[in-house]
Amino acid sequence: MGQKLLMKGNEVIAEAAVRAGCRHYFGYPITPQTEIAHYMAKRMPEVGGVFVQAESEVAAINMVYGAASAGVRVMTSSSSPGISLKQEGISYSACAELPAVIVNIVRCGPGLGGILPAQCDYFQAVKGGGHGDYKMVVLAPSSVQELYEMTVEAFNIADKYRTLVMVMGDGILGQMMEAVEFKDKENIVAVDKSWAVTGTGMKRENNVITSIYIKPEVMEAHNNKLQAKYKLIEQNETKVEVYNCDNADVIVTAFGTVGRIVKNVIKTAEKEGIKVGLIRPITLWPFPVHAFEKYAQTPKAFLSVELNAGQMVEDVRLAVNGRRPVHFHGRTGGMIVTQQEILDKIKEIIK
Amino acid sequence: MATVFKKPHALKDLSMHYCPGCTHGIIHRLVAEVIDELGIEGKTIGVSPVGCSYNNYEYFNCDMVQAAHGRAPAVGTGVKRANPDNYVFTYQGDGDLAAIGTAEIVHAATRGEKITTIFVNNAIYGMTSGQLAPTTLLNQVTTTSPFGRKPEVHGFPIKVSEMISTLEGAVYVERVSVHDIKNIINAKKAIKKAFKVQMANKGFSMVEVLSTCPTNWGMNPTEALRWLQDNMIPFYPLGNFKGKDLEV
Numbered sequence: 001m002g003q004k005l006l007m008k009g010n011e012v013i014a015e016a017a018v019r020a021g022c023r024h025y026f027g028y029p030i031t032p033q034t035e036i037a038h039y040m041a042k043r044m045p046e047v048g049g050v051f052v053q054a055e056s057e058v059a060a061i062n063m064v065y066g067a068a069s070a071g072v073r074v075m076t077s078s079s080s081p082g083i084s085l086k087q088e089g090i091s092y093s094a095c096a097e098l099p100a101v102i103v104n105i106v107r108c109g110p111g112l113g114g115i116l117p118a119q120c121d122y123f124q125a126v127k128g129g130g131h132g133d134y135k136m137v138v139l140a141p142s143s144v145q146e147l148y149e150m151t152v153e154a155f156n157i158a159d160k161y162r163t164l165v166m167v168m169g170d171g172i173l174g175q176m177m178e179a180v181e182f183k184d185k186e187n188i189v190a191v192d193k194s195w196a197v198t199g200t201g202m203k204r205e206n207n208v209i210t211s212i213y214i215k216p217e218v219m220e221a222h223n224n225k226l227q228a229k230y231k232l233i234e235q236n237e238t239k240v241e242v243y244n245c246d247n248a249d250v251i252v253t254a255f256g257t258v259g260r261i262v263k264n265v266i267k268t269a270e271k272e273g274i275k276v277g278l279i280r281p282i283t284l285w286p287f288p289v290h291a292f293e294k295y296a297q298t299p300k301a302f303l304s305v306e307l308n309a310g311q312m313v314e315d316v317r318l319a320v321n322g323r324r325p326v327h328f329h330g331r332t333g334g335m336i337v338t339q340q341e342i343l344d345k346i347k348e349i350i351k
Numbered sequence: 352m353a354t355v356f357k358k359p360h361a362l363k364d365l366s367m368h369y370c371p372g373c374t375h376g377i378i379h380r381l382v383a384e385v386i387d388e389l390g391i392e393g394k395t396i397g398v399s400p401v402g403c404s405y406n407n408y409e410y411f412n413c414d415m416v417q418a419a420h421g422r423a424p425a426v427g428t429g430v431k432r433a434n435p436d437n438y439v440f441t442y443q444g445d446g447d448l449a450a451i452g453t454a455e456i457v458h459a460a461t462r463g464e465k466i467t468t469i470f471v472n473n474a475i476y477g478m479t480s481g482q483l484a485p486t487t488l489l490n491q492v493t494t495t496s497p498f499g500r501k502p503e504v505h506g507f508p509i510k511v512s513e514m515i516s517t518l519e520g521a522v523y524v525e526r527v528s529v530h531d532i533k534n535i536i537n538a539k540k541a542i543k544k545a546f547k548v549q550m551a552n553k554g555f556s557m558v559e560v561l562s563t564c565p566t567n568w569g570m571n572p573t574e575a576l577r578w579l580q581d582n583m584i585p586f587y588p589l590g591n592f593k594g595k596d597l598e599v
Contacts, residue, residue, distance in 0.1 A: 066428060199393050210415075
């Protein structure tokens with residue numbers, strides 16, 4: 001059994017990255033994720049790593065681009081407005097097929113918004129916040145324990161597919177303290193990085209990392225290559241938690257912290273004779289369409305509960321594909337959905 | 352027959368895409384000659400910009416990374432911090448470095464990143480067809496200053512070397528030109544010293560190279576060289592701004 005500690009979500013992300021072999025962190029302060037930078041500033045020197053406080057989120061993501069090009073495990077973290085600034089580097093990294101981990105501890109928006117929790121960056125994360133046809137794997141942990149495990153896994157997925165992986169939590173998850181049990185040894189999957197720019201040593205042809213393909217045939221071929229990779233990721237990496245869905249009257253769908261609120265609603269509803277199921281996408285991209293297909297005809301209706309004005313619900317509707325009604329309940333601005341609100345909505349649906 | 356002149360090894364044997372009379376080719380060659388002479392090709396990583404020289408990763412024989420517009424110093428920071436034993440240079444034009452990438456160059460310099468920047472200043476945007484650059488001279492006509500650069504409309508040109516030399520992390524800053532043989536020789540000396548400063552782990556080094564753009568200046572190559580000498584050098588004086596006596 002590993003070490004069990006009481007830790008803040010943001011610090012767990014940072015420690016998980018270190019345990020995953022990440023020795024390069026580039027970031028810029030923004031609430032509510034700055035504890036990641038605080039932790040890295042102390043921890044990286046202890047493990048012979050590099051912490052750089054960049055002059056902007058734009059610079060930070062481009063430092064990530066450089067370090068990933070050089071073949072090391074690298075991470076940056078930010079919160080919503082900062083993630084918007086990183087979109088340039090995200091698109092370029094996706095095209096150049098650079099493996100890196102990006103953490104977004106989401107706060108409410110749009111604009112500077114507020115510093116309270118939200119899930120309003122779902123579209124930006126899964127539909128491509130930057131330009132061009134690209135995808136990145138988006139992991140949505142719901143507890144501090146999952147923050148740890150998924151951050152480690154994020155580095156493995158990034159390396160395996162030469163892709164960006166985003167760990168997307170919200171301000172609740174980043175700021176709350178919970179018990180976390182660390183493993184004695186992490187599963188670090190080593191991959192060949194002979195594509196990286198580390199110097200030719202005059203022993204090989206030079207390596208080039210680029211995202212520009214001026215010839216249309218070449219650019220299209222590169223796009224096809226990227227799309228084939230995304231298909232493979234869809235096949236191999238889709239993750240979902242399906243809970244209490246057999247014979248459910250209503251299946252609620254929620255990701256991250258909201259999934260935990262729904263689990264409490266399931267207990268309360270059961271006492272009132274209503275069977276509620278939960279489909280909690282763990283990978284927001286790739287989206288677990290198969291879970292919705294399996295249960296598409298089980299409940300009377302689906303209900304998507306989110307801390308936004310209705311984003312994931314669009315993917316739920318595509319997956320359910322008209323077979324059942326899909327309802328939505330959400331709060332914005334840093335307001336959190338309550339168990340009572342969800343229960344009332346469920347009752348309204350099955351009435 | 353003895354070979355008396357050949358391409359430097361650090362440069363691939365390709366024809367370049369630059370316009371006739373453009374001095375990018377000379378500057379590429381100088382960088383490559385320096386890499387050869389210092390014997391560092393196998394440990395060097397170049398960072399390409401956005402602008403006319405965006406694809407110089409095709410020309411250099413060392414490992415190369417192509418960066419987003421203006422971000423080369425940040426990308427170079429990442430590369431160097433990942434593998435401090437590598438020698439990293441960025442190659443950037445005036446739009447890339449002095450407009451969109453101002454924050455990145457200033458902060459890479461002030462952090463004292465152990466990288467070398469080759470800053471090519473031709474006072475105009477080349478690739479996008481001749482727009483006003485931060486370094487465009489007063490009264491200079493461009494496609495976005497068709498009546499000439501006016502301070503009340505466009506503001507004033509930036510003297511990058513002077514600005515960067517005020518930063519403590521920048522330990523070697525020199526402005527050179529490639530409009531004639533004497534200056535080409537001086538330019539190579541400066542580029543060599545900038546790389547040696549990096550090899551000695553001293554801090555950030557930059558060489559600003561005054562360069563021509565006959566196509567967008569609307570001149571033939573000879574006129575362009577003369578225009579550089581007569582107009583650019585009086586405003587952008589050549590010489591060392593930092594680290595003249597630095598022993599490397």
